[in-house]
Amino acid sequence: MSLSLYSEYRQQQLEALLEITRIFASSPDLSTLLRTILGYAAELVRADFGYIALTTRSGALRITTGYRLPTAVFERLSPYLAQKRPVAEFWSEEELRYQLDMVNDVVSSSLEQVIALPLVLEDEDVVGGIFLFRAGTIAFTPGDRMLLRDFADQAAVAVRNARQVEQLRTEKARVEAIIENNPNGIMILDPGMRVEIINRALSKLLGISEDAVRGKHCSEVLKLENTTGEHLCMQQGAPPPPTTRVIYGEGDILRPGRKRVTVGVSYAPLFGNDGNLVNVIVTFVDITRYREAEELKSTFISVISHELKTPVSIIKGYAGTLAREDVQLDPQFVRESGRIIVEEADRLTELIDNLLDASRIQAGALSLRLEPVDLAMIARKAVERFSAQSPHHQFILQIPNNLPLVMADDRRLRQVFDNLISNAVKYSPQGGNIEVGAKADGRRVLVYVRDSGIGIPEEEFDDIFEPFYRVDSSLRRRAQGAGLGLFLVKAIIQAMGGEIWVESELGKGSAFFFTLPVAEENER
Numbered sequence: 001m002s003l004s005l006y007s008e009y010r011q012q013q014l015e016a017l018l019e020i021t022r023i024f025a026s027s028p029d030l031s032t033l034l035r036t037i038l039g040y041a042a043e044l045v046r047a048d049f050g051y052i053a054l055t056t057r058s059g060a061l062r063i064t065t066g067y068r069l070p071t072a073v074f075e076r077l078s079p080y081l082a083q084k085r086p087v088a089e090f091w092s093e094e095e096l097r098y099q100l101d102m103v104n105d106v107v108s109s110s111l112e113q114v115i116a117l118p119l120v121l122e123d124e125d126v127v128g129g130i131f132l133f134r135a136g137t138i139a140f141t142p143g144d145r146m147l148l149r150d151f152a153d154q155a156a157v158a159v160r161n162a163r164q165v166e167q168l169r170t171e172k173a174r175v176e177a178i179i180e181n182n183p184n185g186i187m188i189l190d191p192g193m194r195v196e197i198i199n200r201a202l203s204k205l206l207g208i209s210e211d212a213v214r215g216k217h218c219s220e221v222l223k224l225e226n227t228t229g230e231h232l233c234m235q236q237g238a239p240p241p242p243t244t245r246v247i248y249g250e251g252d253i254l255r256p257g258r259k260r261v262t263v264g265v266s267y268a269p270l271f272g273n274d275g276n277l278v279n280v281i282v283t284f285v286d287i288t289r290y291r292e293a294e295e296l297k298s299t300f301i302s303v304i305s306h307e308l309k310t311p312v313s314i315i316k317g318y319a320g321t322l323a324r325e326d327v328q329l330d331p332q333f334v335r336e337s338g339r340i341i342v343e344e345a346d347r348l349t350e351l352i353d354n355l356l357d358a359s360r361i362q363a364g365a366l367s368l369r370l371e372p373v374d375l376a377m378i379a380r381k382a383v384e385r386f387s388a389q390s391p392h393h394q395f396i397l398q399i400p401n402n403l404p405l406v407m408a409d410d411r412r413l414r415q416v417f418d419n420l421i422s423n424a425v426k427y428s429p430q431g432g433n434i435e436v437g438a439k440a441d442g443r444r445v446l447v448y449v450r451d452s453g454i455g456i457p458e459e460e461f462d463d464i465f466e467p468f469y470r471v472d473s474s475l476r477r478r479a480q481g482a483g484l485g486l487f488l489v490k491a492i493i494q495a496m497g498g499e500i501w502v503e504s505e506l507g508k509g510s511a512f513f514f515t516l517p518v519a520e521e522n523e524r
Helices: 003-026 030-046 071-082 093-106 142-181 198-204 287-320 331-362 375-389 410-426 474-478 487-495
Strands: 049-055 061-067 110-118 126-135 185-189 196-197 226-227 247-253 261-271 279-284 369-373 392-397 407-409 432-441 443-450 500-505 509-517
Touching: 030 049, 030 061, 030 126, 030 142, 030 392, 030 432, 049 071, 061 071, 061 126, 071 093, 093 126, 110 142, 126 142, 142 509, 185 198, 185 375, 198 279, 287 331, 369 410, 375 392, 375 410, 375 443, 407 410, 407 509, 410 432, 410 443, 410 487, 410 509, 487 500, 487 509
Parallel strands: 392 432
Antiparallel strands: 049 061, 049 126, 110 126, 185 196, 185 279, 226 247, 247 261, 261 279, 369 407, 432 443, 443 509, 500 509
16 A cells, blocks of 8 residues: 555545544443444444444344345355354464355355454453455555554444443443432431431321422431430431441331331441442331331230239139138129129130130131121121110111121131220210111112210221230220220221221210121012
């Protein structure tokens, strides 16, 4: 090649490299860059067609982009390249001639020249190669190879950068997915303790969107009550953590109109290589259930010990009196003592049965036998039974004659009515009306038990269906019971395919509603 011709090539090459640099700066899309690099390279050395192949994850070669590459050539070369690795032997003249022969088998023109240059990174890792084909007898020259070398280097850099960008994008997407879908709440703070990110779980926990808290100091976002341990976000302008250790504290998130949530909060500082604070990762773990389990355990011991101790003491006292031989007991007293012993024994049996049922429910082992049941008859018998026991209450039964049968467990449905009516009696100490009613409502039957007693605070509507829970009032503290009745009622109703809820107003009484599905056999 003459000096003037080489200078012309070199000028064209420099212009091409500048254009490639400009494209790379504006759009680092790998396909666009490789297509541009291959096009300039092929035009400069007057190649008829060519391709760039890159290594796959398995190490094989795959054609990524082509220059005037016939489909037949692509289809012929692809299986061949898939079996190759970019080792030294692959670039030998023998292999390149073999490629040339394969190409000539599927193109009409006779190609006689081929040149290939590996794409090599700084660590000598081969990430692919440029392959160019040309017709005619004029061979590719060392000058052509020198010109192509710069294009190969550019392509290698483009591949490296693109793979790094892709890796970063993949890692970023993975981290974002982990953060966003983590069941625990996550908050990421900047060095000034201002919020950068909160995930979906924390947004739901706090009842606030990410956009609403971004940029705010964490003390404006995190408001805890009943705190223990250490907290960095409890006051405006709190300093960032001075050490690399994880800081931990606990507290209650109070949300108006919603149940209290107890969380464990971990503050993990993240420092850069220069030792400066980059972020603080705050993780929130809902430990409400753990706290409730501890409270439940304590409540269980307290309630059960009281509920067991009282009837046992009464039974023992009356039995001891009856067993005395030094006194002559009045027959009426003996009969009354026997009646009391039987009542207290029944109370113990009921408590034990309730505990067993609660255990079965929590173990998911509550068994039911669902069949068409006459709800009206069960309600009527329950009302008659309690009317005889509670003469100072006025019982009202509001059930139509044509009420359809329901799908239910007969014994469990009796248990539901007994619990609800017993509660109505127990928490209406001044007497008054107790109304039991039902009506058909489409494909279900709606049932209610209404009293005119002390009522239930609205904020405790959900809690009363929890095991061992009793509304905090002087009457409820005096009333007998382990706090299992409504828990069992709800579990039974739901197991039979229904729903249960309460409506109440303090001082004016409560109404418990539940639904059950209508049986297919609904003729009375």
